[in-house]
Amino acid sequence: MATATAAAPVKPRPPWLDAAVGQGLALLGAFLFAGIVGAIIIMLYGERPLFVYRVIWEFSTARASDFAKVLELATPLIFSGLAVAVAFKAGMFNIGVEGQYIVGMATATVAATFFELPAVIHLPLVVLFAMAGSMVWAGVPAVLKVKTGAHEVVTTIMMNGIAVSLVAWALLNPLRTTETGLVDLRSDRFPDSARMPFLAPTFGLEEQIPRSVNLTWLFPVALLACFAVWFLLYRTRLGYEVRAVGSSPGSAEAGGISTGAVQIKIFLISGALAGFVGLNHVLADAGFLGVNYERELGFTGIAVAFLGRNHPVGVPLAAIMLGLLFRGEDGIAIATDLPREIVIILEGLLILSVVVAYELVRRWLVRRQQRTVRAEEGADSAAA
Amino acid sequence: MPLLDVGAVVALGFQYFTIIYLTAIGGLFSERSGIVNIGLEGLMVVGTVMGAWGSINWGPVAGLLIGAAAGMLFSLVHAVATVTFRVDHIVSGVVINVVALGLARFLSQLFFGSASQSDSGIPHFDKIDIPLLESIPFGLGRAFQNLSPITVVAFLLAIPVLFVLSRSRFGLRLRSAGENPEATRTLGVRVAPLRYAGVAISGTLAGFAGAFLAIEVNELYQEGQTQGLGFIALASLILGNWSPLRVMLGAMLFGLATGIPLRVDIPGIPEQFVRMIPYIVTIVAIAGFVGRVQPPAAAGKAYEGAGGT
Numbered sequence: 028m029a030t031a032t033a034a035a036p037v038k039p040r041p042p043w044l045d046a047a048v049g050q051g052l053a054l055l056g057a058f059l060f061a062g063i064v065g066a067i068i069i070m071l072y073g074e075r076p077l078f079v080y081r082v083i084w085e086f087s088t089a090r091a092s093d094f095a096k097v098l099e100l101a102t103p104l105i106f107s108g109l110a111v112a113v114a115f116k117a118g119m120f121n122i123g124v125e126g127q128y129i130v131g132m133a134t135a136t137v138a139a140t141f142f143e144l145p146a147v148i149h150l151p152l153v154v155l156f157a158m159a160g161s162m163v164w165a166g167v168p169a170v171l172k173v174k175t176g177a178h179e180v181v182t183t184i185m186m187n188g189i190a191v192s193l194v195a196w197a198l199l200n201p202l203r204t205t206e207t208g209l210v211d212l213r214s215d216r217f218p219d220s221a222r223m224p225f226l227a228p229t230f231g232l233e234e235q236i237p238r239s240v241n242l243t244w245l246f247p248v249a250l251l252a253c254f255a256v257w258f259l260l261y262r263t264r265l266g267y268e269v270r271a272v273g274s275s276p277g278s279a280e281a282g283g284i285s286t287g288a289v290q291i292k293i294f295l296i297s298g299a300l301a302g303f304v305g306l307n308h309v310l311a312d313a314g315f316l317g318v319n320y321e322r323e324l325g326f327t328g329i330a331v332a333f334l335g336r337n338h339p340v341g342v343p344l345a346a347i348m349l350g351l352l353f354r355g356e357d358g359i360a361i362a363t364d365l366p367r368e369i370v371i372i373l374e375g376l377l378i379l380s381v382v383v384a385y386e387l388v389r390r391w392l393v394r395r396q397q398r399t400v401r402a403e404e405g406a407d408s409a410a411a
Numbered sequence: 412m413p414l415l416d417v418g419a420v421v422a423l424g425f426q427y428f429t430i431i432y433l434t435a436i437g438g439l440f441s442e443r444s445g446i447v448n449i450g451l452e453g454l455m456v457v458g459t460v461m462g463a464w465g466s467i468n469w470g471p472v473a474g475l476l477i478g479a480a481a482g483m484l485f486s487l488v489h490a491v492a493t494v495t496f497r498v499d500h501i502v503s504g505v506v507i508n509v510v511a512l513g514l515a516r517f518l519s520q521l522f523f524g525s526a527s528q529s530d531s532g533i534p535h536f537d538k539i540d541i542p543l544l545e546s547i548p549f550g551l552g553r554a555f556q557n558l559s560p561i562t563v564v565a566f567l568l569a570i571p572v573l574f575v576l577s578r579s580r581f582g583l584r585l586r587s588a589g590e591n592p593e594a595t596r597t598l599g600v601r602v603a604p605l606r607y608a609g610v611a612i613s614g615t616l617a618g619f620a621g622a623f624l625a626i627e628v629n630e631l632y633q634e635g636q637t638q639g640l641g642f643i644a645l646a647s648l649i650l651g652n653w654s655p656l657r658v659m660l661g662a663m664l665f666g667l668a669t670g671i672p673l674r675v676d677i678p679g680i681p682e683q684f685v686r687m688i689p690y691i692v693t694i695v696a697i698a699g700f701v702g703r704v705q706p707p708a709a710a711g712k713a714y715e716g717a718g719g720t
Contacts, residue, residue: 120501120505122505171694171697171698174698175697175698175699175701176701177694177697177698177701178649178697178701180449180501180505180642180645181642181645181646181649181693181694181697182694182697182698184452184639184642185639185642185690185691185693185694186690186694187639188638188639188687188689188690189687189690189691192683192684192686192687193683193687195683196681196683196684199681199683200681323512326508326509326512327509329505329506329509330506330509333502333505333506366517366520366521366526368513368516368517368520368526369517371512371513371514371516371517372513372514372517374513375509375510375513375514378506378509378510379488379492379506379510382492382498382502382503382506383492383496383498386496386497386498386499387496390497
């Protein structure tokens with residue numbers, strides 16, 4: 028057999044190496060493509076692309092406080108990216124993270140303003156309320172999908188619309204503060220026991236990172252959530268079933284997996300993760316629920332999930348990457364004549380090229396695998 | 412003043428019907444060719460901003476045409492991704508929607524000096540009255556006056572669409588590409604150009620519908636003004652079982668459901684709950700009908716044979 032493999036057209040290489048090289052090349056290609064098209068647009072504006080890219084980089088990494096700001100921006104994106112990614116692993120599209128975290132913010136506000144408790148109980152309770160609210164909002168489309176076959180892309184979008192109106196009503200009625208003389212509509216201020224503690228004081232970094240940067244303990248929690256999702260997907264029975272349903276629902280069902288039950292479970296987990304998305308805003312930045320509760324973090328989460336390959340390691344990296352871009356917006360507004368919205372165009376170019384590049388690599392890997400298998404079969408029959 | 416001004420409500424329903432129907436018909440061509448297009452909302456968004464810009468500079472006719480052209484160009488991204496690179500249709504559609512939001516902000520900043528809206532009162536068509544129909548009783552006659560001419564065009568569009576799809580050679584081939592691409596290919600007809608055409612038609616009509624929304628209905632561009640209408644169009648496609656006339660009925664239902672909350676004031680029910688009506692109607696309709704409809708057999712599946720051509 029060893030002599031026969033010499034004639035095979037493809038040298039045997041471990042498949043994980045192929046996958047790693049392929050994905051690396053895909054990312055590199057996508058970044059290059061997006062960078063070049065972005066550069067053309069920037070040049071049409073009469074600016075120098077390399078200068079603009081350097082401004083983005085320096086504004087987000089020059090000082091500790093800049094990078095802390097990047098991590099602050101990345102925190103909710105990690106959660107929303109994870110929420111989209113876990114559902115995707117089961118072959119489902121949670122386009123409703125937007126509505127789910129909006130409802131979660133409102134239920135968190137209920138827990139924060141209606142109870143008086145010590146912080147050790149109050150803060151976890153607030154988080155649990157947020158998770159529960161978002162899970163209910165994710166549960167409706169999940170159950171409808173399994174029971175009636177209604178596609179979750181349509182139903183989750185509709186749930187987003189309902190969430191916006193529901194929270195608008197809640198903010199005008201039960202959650203509205205009794206304080207008078209306010210210009211803007213908002214809830215009561217949250218007591219300190221329901222506020223998210225900041226990271227900087229814990230590590231003695233108050234000098235480097237000012238109070239205005241809302242980098243809180245939610246960031247390490249987000250990383251922990253990535254680990255938990257990895258463990259769930261790759262080390263538990265449910266995770267195995269989720270991936271089976273995602274890659275081939277027919278075979279999963281034939282293999283004795285209840286597809287519907289798995290889909291509902293993973294969508295509820297997705298909803299629970301979505302519950303965290305709005306928390307950095309209400310529990311740290313604002314300290315109350317205001318009228319600006321639509322923050323479009325759910326839609327950016329879709330971008331994060333696709334950029335991060337729907338993988339619990341890729342998602343935080345993609346979130347930080349987008350954090351860099353969004354922080355760089357301020358730099359662009361200050362240092363160049365470009366509109367700051369150019370960053371959104373760069374983001375869009377990047378997602379488009381990443382999605383296409385990954386698909387090309389996936390097909391290349393499949394073809395390669397097929398050739399290897401054929402070569403091995405040829406070698407086997409030659410040896411026989 | 413009665414509780415419900417039926418004529419005014421129906422008139423507003425007609426406007427939303429126009430938007431939903433035009434977009435759904437576009438989606439129909441795309442899906443019958445085999446390409447699922449959930450990017451309709453994003454294509455519509457591009458139509459609103461480009462249409463408003465066109466109308467401000469060169470009048471409503473140009474605005475509608477520019478919106479349609481922009482929708483078509485943007486939809487080609489979806490066609491390239493799904494037909495040529497065989498990216499998952501839903502993934503590509505979601506990306507189209509996300510990218511459209513950013514693109515619209517960028518263009519709005521460029522055109523109107525504000526990322527979220529244009530000045531109001533952009534140029535639009537003169538409204539028309541439909542003769543004879545104003546005498547319909549119960550205030551319903553008012554629904555047929557003061558209409559945008561485009562609404563009438565949308566109604567009449569059903570006839571050519573039905574003809575093209577079910578009687579023309581192009582329509583037959585388009586449908587066969589969506590039902591059985593392998594057989595289409597075997598008969599010597601290339602699948603990829605048909606699917607490109609299907610997606611381009613969906614982009615053109617969604618862009619046109621977006622421009623109609625900005626120019627004729629709201630008379631301004633505003634971020635988020637499409638409020639999920641592209642997805643509602645998708646829902647009426649499902650409800651209408653991918654057949655042009657039934658899609659028209661579905662679009663009418665959703666059009667009225669979208670228009671009613673904007674004109675009805677029900678005492679005791681907060682307006683925020685009334686606003687939920689179109690979304691709830693859509694969910695109920697989808698959940699109630701989806702099991703009984705039959706999407707095109709090959710929709711959503713990449714065609715791998717013969718290099719995808």
